[in-house]
Amino acid sequence: MKVRFWGTRGSLATPGNETLRYGGNTSCAQIVGDEGTVLVLDAGTGIREMTKTFSPKLRRVDVLLSHLHMDHIQGLGFFYALYNPDMEVHIWGPATPTLDLRSRLMRYLSPPLFPVHLRDLPCNLHIHDGSRMEAEIGEFKVSSWQVCHPGSTVGYRIEGAQGSVAYMPDHEPVLGGVRFMADREWISGISVADGVDMLIHDSQYTDEEYANRIGWGHSSMKQAMEFTRIAQAKLLVPFHYDPTHKDDELETMLFEAVAEAKPGFPVIPAKEGDTIDVATQKIVENSP
């Protein structure tokens, strides 16, 4: 079970020399199981490059959307699997009390925001409500829970024979408080991340930045570490970096947060192009 990162940035794509090491594409990751099951986590701008690497033999791919903010769906129209009539594409994501997922996606995949209508995509497309789902997808068991972030947003838990991954790119578990609730059952997202082998978590801010952005739906690097400790996850992968943070600043943030929080678990920051093996917690490939 391997996780490859195709876009690690939050909010806005930020290409350029100052984001080369961690990447400038918005949120997109790919999980590939040992039996070949392919899951795509969000459809930020990183998704375009991913599609080029699909095996010609691949016939099914499942896209798990955490929510429908633009940085998580902007690449959907450039996900070439959608234009392949031989491909079965399943899109999972949160509905709202008044709109199903198809209707919500149509707001983007239709003019004037995009020239192609959702209904005109030639692939074999299936759209599922992922607001609170439990499903067997290939070799994985996938479940979702609503988490604290403006609008309908979920975190995904993916479990397979080789390990488990929690994906929570946009998450503000301390909203309204100065610290985490003592009782973990009252912490947003705890069921998603409980005891997982790898937690991919929102790490958008420094603590100082968070203080001025309460309610925006994100976490600081240190909050991500504290959440990981409470959830008893075995590895933290910080993700969804603020577009204003250059590579050097990100490394300083990470260094300072580790020095202060002293996490008792490894922390491997997500970098565009890196592939992490969930079982060994090692970066097994780096293809920028």
Add this chain to the structure above:
Amino acid sequence: MMHRDIELILMRQLASSLASAIFLVDPLGTLVFYNEHAETILGRRYEETGPMPVELWSTMFHPLDDRGKPVLPEALPLVKVLKTNKPATKKFWIRALDGVKRKIEVTAFPLIGQNQKLVGAVSMFTEVTA
């Protein structure tokens, strides 16, 4: 593992920040939180009472109407809300846990989650002059 719905978590966080008295129950009616202002009216800190089932909290404050007759649990706004999923309101007397009789006005409403299911109910209340 045991976890709370996000709507209930957010409601508790909001209640912690409000000066209005808030009493929060889960879909089964189990008390899961009341805030600081509610503590002053109910006469005991939530940390001391902790969670309790509907059968207990609906009787422990000895609710009475203006004529001194007991208000049955099923007539309490929060219990009504859990049965009907509709808001309810009522004025009645309680004997708080500090021993003081207080008249309160209660407005209760359901928390319907994004999946259209009941995730809990809220009672907002104020002390009113007799």
